[in-house]
Amino acid sequence: MEIRGQIQGDFVTIVTYHYVRPIKDSLYPDIKGLELQDFYGQIEYIMKYYEVVSMDDLVASINGQQELPDKALLLSFDDGFVDHYEYVFPYLLERGLSGAFYPSVSSITKCQMLDVHKIHFVLASQDNKVLILDKLNQYINDVKEQYELEDIEIYKHQYCKSNRFDSGEVIYIKRMLQYVLPGVLRSEIIDYLFTKFVTKDQVSFAKELYLSENQIRTMIGEGMHFGGHGLNHEWLNHCSRSHQELILTKNKEFLECLGATNNCMTFSYPYGAYNSDTLEMISRHGFDLAFTTKVGLADLNLVDNYEVPRIDTNDLPISFNAELVNWTRQLL
Ligand SMILES: [Zn+2]
Known part of the structure; x- marks a missing residue:
């Protein structure tokens, strides 16, 4: 029976974050990111209406090994900013939540500005x-x-x-x-x-902007998930086949070296960009899931493991008492 406003299926909401920091008072108040207080507010909203799941939960459920709770939501953080260690990580720990983090390799291993x-x-x-x-x-x-x-x-x-x-x-x-x-x-x-x-x-500048390997190891040790996000944040659909092969190989090595592949291995396409070569390689290299920037909820019964849609932090409210948005209402 269809209830008005409700969509049918087995949905998980995956939210994407980039910069999360006190932006207004920073040296770069014009940077496009989420104000730290708004992040706290958004987590309050999320905890009111959703159940935050870990990447291990999501992969296990897609592989048919466990069921996800109703209104499951996964928090994902792209680009490996130090913000994620300094502000996001302690807050997630405090609230008993887990998140998935996607740095590009060179920014971490070579302190290279992307x-x-x-x-x-x-x-x-x-x-x-x-x-x-x-x-x-x-x-x-x-x-x-x-x-x-x-x-x-x-x-x-x-x-x-x-x-x-x-x-x-x-x-x-x-x-x-x-x-x-x-x-x-x-x-x-x-x-x-x-x-x-x-x-x-x-x-x-890069040292102040990006996570260090030690910070990543600490986060992994506390149950955070890390996945691949390119070498230099490439548009994979503009890369040759051999270059894509190199990028995925290096990402896998990087994650293995960090001990981030014990339970599962995932990827977030930089800019959400990929092509048919990418899809073939990502599967061959043994990644379990890959995330796009296609806007939507992921229907666990239908979703392609390597083209998983997400929504952006801007798509959800930033306070506990906010009115429901459609992304939430359609799940109730
Ligand atoms: Zn990115």
């Missing part, structure tokens, strides 16, 4: 994004002949389009620097902008 985050901090460094846009376009114009690039207007027409999180200008800057321009040039421009607007000292 281009994706350099772009975030460049964008957060200026209220007026046009300043960054101008520097970017100026650079592109200067090397246009050398790299046989298109006219700026053509790029703008194609990529200056807002989405549910960002303005057209911000999307344009991100896309140009994420995959539109040739790889070598992209890194060169990102370094130029990062040096100009943020800092010259990338290693110190």
Whole structure:
């Protein structure tokens, strides 16, 4: 019997977080992330309506070894920020909860600033994004002949389009620097902008931004799950087959070395991007589950293990007394 507003199936809600920190009072109040107080509030909301499960529970249930509670929810944290050790981990411990964490290998093992985050901090460094846009376009114009690039207007027409999180200008800057321009040039421009607007000292910045291996080991020791998130946060669908193979092999080695694969091994696609090669390899390398950025609840009876949808922290309220959102209401 169908009850109005309720969806049929065996659903688990998986929430994605990135930055979780006291943002307003930080050096970068414009960084796109979740304010720490709002994280606390959101966990209150979640504990009121859901039952938080661990990754081991979820994998066991998908393999038919155990049943998940009604209204099961998994907390997932992408990008391996020190925020996750400093703020998230103690709070989860205090509340007796577990989470799943996805760092990219090079940020941890080499203290390397990932281009994706350099772009975030460049964008957060200026209220007026046009300043960054101008520097970017100026650079592109200067090397246009050398790299046989298109006219700026053509790029703008194609990529200056807002989405549910960002303005057209911000999307344009991100896309140009994420995959539109040739790889070598992209890194060169990102370094130029990062040096100009943020800092010259990338290693110190990375050490303050990302988890250390010791912090990860401590978290694993207290029951947190760690999975793969690329080497340098690559768009896997833009990588060659052999490069994808290398990325997955290195991710597996990294996780094995941390002792993170005892019960299960999972992956979160950077940018939610993958292709048919990725799906074949991720299965062959023995990953149990892989998470996308497709927005939705995962129906345990139907979900493909390597294309698991999630919702974003922005999709859920941030206080105990908040009105129910549709993602919650449809489960009641
Ligand atoms: Zn990521």
